[in-house]
Amino acid sequence: MTRPPRHLSADAVADDRPGVRYLVARGLVVAGRVLPVLAVVSAVAARATRDTWFGAAPDTSGSSSAWLPQVATLLVALTVAALPWLALPVVSSALARIEDDTLTATTVLGRREVGLHRARLWRARVPGEQWGTQVVVVRGRPGMLVVTGSELWVGDAPLLDDGAARWRVTARGVVLLAAQCLLVLVGVGVGGTVTGSF
Numbered sequence: 524m525t526r527p528p529r530h531l532s533a534d535a536v537a538d539d540r541p542g543v544r545y546l547v548a549r550g551l552v553v554a555g556r557v558l559p560v561l562a563v564v565s566a567v568a569a570r571a572t573r574d575t576w577f578g579a580a581p582d583t584s585g586s587s588s589a590w591l592p593q594v595a596t597l598l599v600a601l602t603v604a605a606l607p608w609l610a611l612p613v614v615s616s617a618l619a620r621i622e623d624d625t626l627t628a629t630t631v632l633g634r635r636e637v638g639l640h641r642a643r644l645w646r647a648r649v650p651g652e653q654w655g656t657q658v659v660v661v662r663g664r665p666g667m668l669v670v671t672g673s674e675l676w677v678g679d680a681p682l683l684d685d686g687a688a689r690w691r692v693t694a695r696g697v698v699l700l701a702a703q704c705l706l707v708l709v710g711v712g713v714g715g716t717v718t719g720s721f
Contacts, residue, residue: 544615544617544676545617545618547615547617548614548615548617548618549618549629551608551615552618552629552630552631555605555608555609555631556631558598558601558602558605558609559602559609561598562595562598562599562601562602565591565594565595565598565599565718566595566598566599566714566717566718568591568595569591569592569594569595569596569718569719569720570717570718570719572591573592573719575589576589576591576592577719592718592719592720593720595714595717595718595720596711596714596715596718596720597714598714599710599713599714599717599718600707600710600711600713600714600715601710602710603706603709603710603713603714604703604706604707604710606706607669607703607706608631609631611632611669612628612630612632612635612666612667612668612669613630613631613668613669613671614628614629614630614635614668614669614670614671615670615671615672616657616670616671616672616676616677616682617672617676618630619668619670621639624638624639624640625637625638625639626638626639626642626661626663626668626670628668628670630668635666635668636665636666637661637662637663637664637665637666637667637668638663638664638665639661639663640663640664641663641664642661642662642663643661643662643663644659644660644661644662644683644684644685645659645660645662645685645695646658646659646660646682646683646684646685646687646692646695647659647692647693647695647696647698647699648692648693648695648696649696649697649699649700649703650693650696650697650700651673651674653675654673654674654675655673655674655696656671656672656673656674656696657671657672657673657674657677657682658670658671658696658699659671659682659683659685661683670682670683
C-alpha cells in the first residue's frame with residue numbers, strides 16, 4: 524500500500540436496494556459464522572466414532588461408505604479454504620457503504636468502519652473464466668477492510684482506485700489465486716487428517 528487513493532467512488536459500493544446480490548452477501552456472512560462451528564462439531568464426532576466407520580466396506584468407487592467422515596472432511600476443508608474470509612475483515616461490496624468519508628461494512632467478524640481520509644489502498648484483480656473478482660484492501664483509521672466484488676455484479680471498473688497499473692493489479696490477483704489454490708489443498712489434507720479419514 525503505497526499511495527493514498529486517487530478516487531473513492533460511492534457508486535462502486537452497494538446502493539440501498541436489497542436485491543439478490545445483497546441477499547447472497549448476507550447469506551455468506553451467516554454461513555461464514557456457522558461453518559467453523561459445524562466443522563468442529565463434525566470433526567469431533569467423526570474422530571469419536573472412528574472405530575465404527577473406519578472398517579466399513581468401501582462403496583463402488585473405493586471410498587468409505589460412511590457419510591460422517593466425508594462430511595466432516597469437507598466441512599474442515601471448506602473452513603481452512605475460507606480462512607481469509609473468516610479471519611480477516613473481508614466484505615462483499617454489496618454490504619459496504621460510504622458515508623461521511625467512512626467506509627462501513629458488516630463482515631463475518633462483525634461491523635467494521637474505516638475512515639477514508641488519508642486511507643491507503645491495495646488493489647488486486649483475481650482472474651476468472653468470464654468475470655474476475657476485485658479485491659481492495661483499505662487501510663485507514665481506525666482499522667482495515669478488505670472489500671471484494673465479482674465483476675459479474677460490479678463490472679470491470681475499479682471498486683476503489685489506487686492508481687496502480689493494470690498489469691500490477693492483475694499480477695497481484697494471480698498471486699492471490701495461487702495462494703487460494705494452495706489453501707484448498709492444505710484444507711483437504713487437514714480435513715482428512717483431523718477427522719481420521721486419511
